Amino acid sequence: MHRSGIRMPTSSLEWAGTRIPRNGRLDGDIAYVKHGVGCAVYLPDGEVDFDFGRRGEINGFDAWRLLRFARERLSTYGFESEDTLDGYFKTAVSEGHLVCPDYTLYYFANLPRQLAIDIDCRLPEDNLPARNLDIVLVLHSHYFYAADLMLENYDNLHRKWEKNNSLSHRKIIDMQLYMSSWLGFLAVTCEGFENLRMHLLLLNSRPADFNKLIPKSDALGKLIKRHRNPLREFRNKTFHLREDPEAIRRFFDPHANRLLWARELHDAFADFFNSYRVKCECHYANNGR
CATH class of the missing domain: 1.20.120 (Four Helix Bundle (Hemerythrin (Met), subunit A))
Known part of the structure; x- marks a missing residue:
């Protein structure tokens, strides 16, 4: 997205106010749809739908998005059914492996939050840091x-x-x-x-x-x-x-x-x-x- 000229937000609120076309194409002719505080990106391997976190995090998720992403490939990820995936998700929450600090998105408890502005968008030969x-x-x-x-x-x-x-x-x-x-x-x-x-x-x-x-x-x-x-x-x-x-x-x-x-x-x-x-x-x- 950054390589396509879309400025990465420092918060979900900033993304909601970002003035870009609701539907468009990213670098590599990848389609996207901007919605609310998130975006759906249609990659060759499948759709990825995400919301930005309160501080612009990009590694937050919820059970609905996991189900939507894995629905056609549940067995590939080791799940027998949608109910099985949902059950594992609820167990991870109850045992503290997943936390939900912002009431909407969940994060792995012991991993750092990944911010959109920290994404390294350089091409391989570009040695000037972000x-x-x-x-x-x-x-x-x-x-x-x-x-x-x-x-x-x-x-x-x-x-x-x-x-x-x-x-x-x-x-x-x-x-x-x-x-x-x-x-x-x-x-x-x-x-x-x-x-x-x-x-x-x-x-x-x-x-x-x-x-x-x-x-x-x-x-x-x-x-x-x-x-x-x-x-x-x-x-x-x-x-x-x-x-x-x-x-x-x-x-x-x-x-x-x-x-x-x-x-x-x-x-x-x-x-x-x-x-x-x-x-x-x-x-x-x-x-x-």
């Missing part, structure tokens, strides 16, 4: 974006302070918190970037066109090393209970100019992530994703 499974994009959206937001908030208050030559006591505290959070999330971004071994990741685990990002990646690596340890110590003292303020004081040593370095580092990360995301979007478009 958007929400791409660890580089995770590093950007969960950590660098937080650093960027904190820096923006800090700069807004700092400009106000420069303009008015004063801030309220509360705003001064806010400005300090924004700065600490910015540097803390920037440190986490650095750590993630290094742990990913970005040079090798771009070289071996991404499409060939992403190799053009390697010079930016290498430059970032060198920039990180200039003050990696003081920034890491600052992060630890920011996000964990601090008994000794010495690490904070060391980071702000006026002779080290680490704030200027942090801004240079932040801008370099912004440039790298922007370039990476552009290449991702181009790749998605060129590969029907």
Whole structure:
């Protein structure tokens, strides 16, 4: 479905509101019928009818759907009759092997829920991960974006302070918190970037066109090393209970100019992530994703 240009939903409600033709054809000339919070897909081997779960799960089912799927092949699946299948289903529910958290769909109790947005829809030769499974994009959206937001908030208050030559006591505290959070999330971004071994990741685990990002990646690596340890110590003292303020004081040593370095580092990360995301979007478009 995703390869056919149908966006996967994050919830059953989102799917219900998805504006696609009720009847249509998927990639490979596979017919489908959209209904309510689900869809019926007519594969060469038979019909598959499913509903999306409340959070967009795709591995939920019920007895009616199992019967409908297996009706013509009950013996193939080891059932003598529809009543036999229904009996096994009820037993599995009563013994706790199947659970029904949303009052409609059942799931295997000890297996993870499979979300539609996590489905790997790539062709075999496509080595760019799905958007929400791409660890580089995770590093950007969960950590660098937080650093960027904190820096923006800090700069807004700092400009106000420069303009008015004063801030309220509360705003001064806010400005300090924004700065600490910015540097803390920037440190986490650095750590993630290094742990990913970005040079090798771009070289071996991404499409060939992403190799053009390697010079930016290498430059970032060198920039990180200039003050990696003081920034890491600052992060630890920011996000964990601090008994000794010495690490904070060391980071702000006026002779080290680490704030200027942090801004240079932040801008370099912004440039790298922007370039990476552009290449991702181009790749998605060129590969029907």
